[in-house]
Amino acid sequence: xxxxxxxxxxxxxxxxxxxxxxxxxxxxxxxxxxxxxxxxxxxxxxxxxxxxxxxxxxxxxxxxxxxxxxxxxxxxxxxxxxxxxxxxxxxxxxxxxxxxxxxxxxxxxxxxx
Amino acid sequence: xxxxxxxxxxxxxxxxxxxxxxxxxxxxxxxxxxxxxxxxxxxxxxxxxxxxxxxxxxxxxxxxxxxxxxxxxxxxxxxxxxxxxxxxxxxxxxxxxxxxxxxxxxxxxxxx
Numbered sequence: 332x333x334x335x336x337x338x339x340x341x342x343x344x345x346x347x348x349x350x351x352x353x354x355x356x357x358x359x360x361x362x363x364x365x366x367x368x369x370x371x372x373x374x375x376x377x378x379x380x381x382x383x384x385x386x387x388x389x390x391x392x393x394x395x396x397x398x399x400x401x402x403x404x405x406x407x408x409x410x411x412x413x414x415x416x417x418x419x420x421x422x423x424x425x426x427x428x429x430x431x432x433x434x435x436x437x438x439x440x441x442x443x444x
Numbered sequence: 445x446x447x448x449x450x451x452x453x454x455x456x457x458x459x460x461x462x463x464x465x466x467x468x469x470x471x472x473x474x475x476x477x478x479x480x481x482x483x484x485x486x487x488x489x490x491x492x493x494x495x496x497x498x499x500x501x502x503x504x505x506x507x508x509x510x511x512x513x514x515x516x517x518x519x520x521x522x523x524x525x526x527x528x529x530x531x532x533x534x535x536x537x538x539x540x541x542x543x544x545x546x547x548x549x550x551x552x553x554x555x556x
Contacts, residue, residue: 363543374534374547375487420487424543429499432477432543434487 333358335423337435344411345443352438354421355403361423364397364404365432370417379406382426411442446471448537448548456554457525465520465551469537475499476518477538477545478510482531490533493518525555 334357344350356364365380381388381395381404388395392411397404404423408415418439424432449468457463469476478490489502493512507523516537522529532552536545 365544367547374549377544377546380544426541426543429492429494431489431492431500431502432545433489436486 333361333423333425333430333433335421335433335435337421337438339438340436341439341441343441343443346411346413348411350408350411350415350440350442352406352419352421352440353403354405354423354435355401356423356433357402358423358425359399359402360425360427360430363424363426363432364395365422366393366395366406367420367422367434368417369420369437375420408440411440413442413444416440416442448535448546450533450535450548450551452551453549454552454554456556458556459525459527461525463522463525463529463553465522465533465535465553466517467520467535467537467548468517469535470539470546472539473537473546474516474540475538476512476516477536478518478520479534479536480504480531481534481550482528487534491520522553527555529553530555 337354362383367375368378369375392409394407418437421435422432451466475494480488492500510520512518532550534550535548538545
């Protein structure tokens with residue numbers, strides 16, 4: 332089955348700096364890679380996703396890159412703000428058939444004002 | 445558009461009892477997923493229902509079971525509760541053929 336590794340487990344950055352979270356996956360058939368943000372006491376929320384037919388996707392201050400050859404993908408947050416503080420989960424799945432979504436172990440991001 | 449809803453918000457049970465958790469997906473979504481999130485930990489996949497059928501199952505014992513109803517809502521049943529079953533149980537839904545999952549607020553299950 333799919334295995335997703337996520338690093339780092341914790342990350343502290345100064346407000347205004349950039350944050351990068353990296354994930355690797357094992358199943359070359361995976362073709363869908365979402366990122367979720369979970370604030371304390373709240374539900375995970377889908378913030379951005381990428382499919383294997385593109386290498387990069389941006390949405391305002393967040394971007395995701397995908398390297399299919401190396402089987403890794405990353406989340407980039409620029410100009411970080413205190414409200415970016417949360418736990419971020421990456422995930423991987425194959426949208427063909429009933430392949431479950433496998434989540435990474437999460438990264439706790441702290442943005443220091 | 446209403447999001448994914450779950451009930452109850454909190455549930456307190458004693459060891460050995462049974463718990464039933466409920467989930468209503470976003471309108472138009474046919475898939476429902478269940479996850480367990482122990483305190484401070486990640487999302488552990490439990491079950492996936494689509495069109496009334498169980499499509500995939502995580503590494504959990506058979507006392508974790510569920511079903512999906514014709515209106516696509518779902519129920520998770522946990523039998524013979526153990527202390528380590530205490531966790532936040534999250535439900536998510538997705539539209540046909542897509543793996544974009546939208547989560548509900550969760551049910552906090554406490555086993556004493």
